[in-house]
Amino acid sequence: MRGIAATVLSIGLVCAPARAADLAKVESYRAQHEAAIIGQLDELVRLKSVAASPEGLAATAARLANLLKARGFDVSLLHAEKGPPVVLGSYKSPGAKHTAMFYAHYDGQPVTPSQWSSDPFSPLMRSGMLGDGLQTIDWKKTKPPFNPEWRFFGRGAADDKSSIVAFLTAWDALKATGGKPSVNIKVLWEGEEESGSPHLEQVLKNHSDLMRADLWLIGDGPVHQSRSPTLYFGARGSLSLEATIYGPLRALHDGHYGNWAPNPAAMAAELIAQLRDSEGRILVPGFGDDVRPLTDAERAAIARLPKVEGSLSREFGIGRSEGKEGLTASTMRPALNIRGLRSGQVGSEAANAIPVDASVSIDFRLVPDQTPPKVRTKTEAFLKAKGWTLVTEAPDLATRLAHPRIIHLKWGGGYPALRSDMTTPAAKAVIAAAGAAAGKPVTILPMMGASVPIYLFDDRFKVPVIGLPITNHDNNQHAANENLRLRNLWDAVGLYAAMMSNLSW
């Protein structure tokens, strides 16, 4: 609501904003509608919107379009050459001078149902994280208020359908309690984020008129591990690489040929040791040349973060960290993560053989101003300098015989990072509104460690892009048993209502 005197926080100022009066009404509405809110999330999770199910993606997009239309939005389903539709909604608020675009994605990561404790698309409420003493809750038969530590399990329950439900609920709450949007509101909900958003740029380009906004708010990602409401002002970029190293044409008895025929598993270990050290430092020369230094404001924001390393170490069961600079500072650097290794067999299936090949799956995280093409060029030049022969298809016999160390590289698409200005008027308005919703200063992250393709919005529209995460950090995002902690969804309803009604700059 425009009538609320939101305290515009300058970065570094940590006075506690007052809880906005109208947001109290929103909270009251939320408390009276807990079962209906979970019911909406339950319905959306049951729509199987994963890349393996194009019809599930299409059905979800159609359903979301209807949900927006029912709320008075103009809605389009936008298509690129391929891929699921982008849901675009628009609502013009009388008298508003700015437009806020709310981004989220309705697709979820692929699932491996055998790893789940329950069907990923038949969501379940449980009394907490999976573990000892956990109870399944028949929430439909339970009288609210629900315990805010309960968790709702299902693919997409957190990432990202929770953001969509928070948006819809905040809208309903404002309408029901007499609130009015202070900005024009647009919605962009895409269905390919978990596949790297390969067609989003084309949609943005083809429909840039429809996309015009003064601010993009990104409803994706978890809040800080301290469970404090959080905003982020950027995200790392991403670039994946699948490497295959070749040994002998057939598995060789390692008694007869070990120490003589080259072992691709040992070569994979050499490759990794060439690329990164045990503290996660990347050893490719010049890899950091394009890294833009943090600003003073960004450093200060990191220094103000609650310390979570101790509690996270206990949560994750780890006895050391890579590097000594702390969690968030470490995610300001580029990273080279080993996602997987495969060679030969282990355990009871291990045969006394030299494997035929070894696969290494790598995930680069980029920071401003690195670009995927430059990272690729530097990495390839380094590997060549280390004696590797790079191939892009399986080598034939002549190639194998001509080169001592052959590596097949298959690069993923990838995209660059974004770290946006935390001091623009719009940024200050968002920080203030979020603080008004939380009743306290929110946690400010200059850049999220994970990747979302928000550089696209910055690149094309040159307006502030700010992350509005809502899920618990321990939501098992991208893994089995994805879950949403109810307290996070309740907080999110207030946060979204504040972004609709309290933004003023």
Add this chain to the structure above:
Amino acid sequence: MRGIAATVLSIGLVCAPARAADLAKVESYRAQHEAAIIGQLDELVRLKSVAASPEGLAATAARLANLLKARGFDVSLLHAEKGPPVVLGSYKSPGAKHTAMFYAHYDGQPVTPSQWSSDPFSPLMRSGMLGDGLQTIDWKKTKPPFNPEWRFFGRGAADDKSSIVAFLTAWDALKATGGKPSVNIKVLWEGEEESGSPHLEQVLKNHSDLMRADLWLIGDGPVHQSRSPTLYFGARGSLSLEATIYGPLRALHDGHYGNWAPNPAAMAAELIAQLRDSEGRILVPGFGDDVRPLTDAERAAIARLPKVEGSLSREFGIGRSEGKEGLTASTMRPALNIRGLRSGQVGSEAANAIPVDASVSIDFRLVPDQTPPKVRTKTEAFLKAKGWTLVTEAPDLATRLAHPRIIHLKWGGGYPALRSDMTTPAAKAVIAAAGAAAGKPVTILPMMGASVPIYLFDDRFKVPVIGLPITNHDNNQHAANENLRLRNLWDAVGLYAAMMSNLSW
């Protein structure tokens, strides 16, 4: 036959022995019975004698006992506390002053049927190695002589049932052609070699009287890659190790936690780089302290070996070797082979996550006078010095938090190597008889790179132990599509006949 003047070769002397006259009769017998010989091998391969099938092992032992009894042998089935029976046969030759023990194993490696081109236990004749232009042969309907380049495919067809069939056929040929054994003959056929012979020592101990012999001949392993008839005078020892390295308790989003939470796949690469270099040199301090130098005779034997590195490189499709000393010389060193790596996921299944653990499967090959306990002790001391905390069960939370680098080690049983004297009278007699069968000097290997537990026989009985390999080197031993080249079996019949009838010292 004693009447044959076998040329006793001193090591280093390479004059060509004459083809023994009675062995020509054996060859003629073999040529007239090719279908029956393959029929015997076919019958034995169909008996499913693998560790997963105790009843198949028992049935094979019973069948082998009957085959020996039918040939006039005294036969016992010997049992340890556990495990399949050891088939022991004995035949006393009138006037013989020495006894030769013929060892082989009737069990085969485990099979992964999906990797085979045909059922491992329904053997097939094919026109050669698997590849372009290969034909399946209906050998039962084909009139011999069979093409000696044909191959007979099935689990155990080479390793080791071919040795058993060569023994039985040589015996039959001698009997049919009026030949007489020049030595007393004993047979020990065990059923647990592919599992590391865990109960063989107990059987040898409990029945050492029955085992008494002046010479052990080991019917296992391939001939030299030059396809020349071969004898070996030792075998490397073996010791396996399964290592598991621990990362976070659950897979963590590598965007949020990469560069901070330790990556077990990267730690596995460090482990391997700590243990061995790219030339296969083992980096554990003092690892080579117990390595007994080669004798001059052993060095000379290696120097005389046909050069096969070039043709093998082409066969295996490899553009380099580990080390520069050549294939056989490299197998005189201890080895540390990486059999397998597993961590996270690769390729289309790769998730952007820090894996929870990494597994490394290692196979040590030992040389005289190394022992498994010493290797284990040195390796563990080195890993501790490198900062690893060694555990033997999965670490609990307190252990995880207390130690930065935790590694779970699971050692296999293992056994030491043997390199026996190539200059004893019995050794000279075996070399001479093998040369008589081949019609040329045979290839002499001081030690086979692969492992067979022949140290047991040397250790207990203190008599010469000599390897009598027969299979083609490219028999896919231990892998899918195991096969025996017919020429190798035909050569083996003559070799076994020579060991029965031409040994004299």
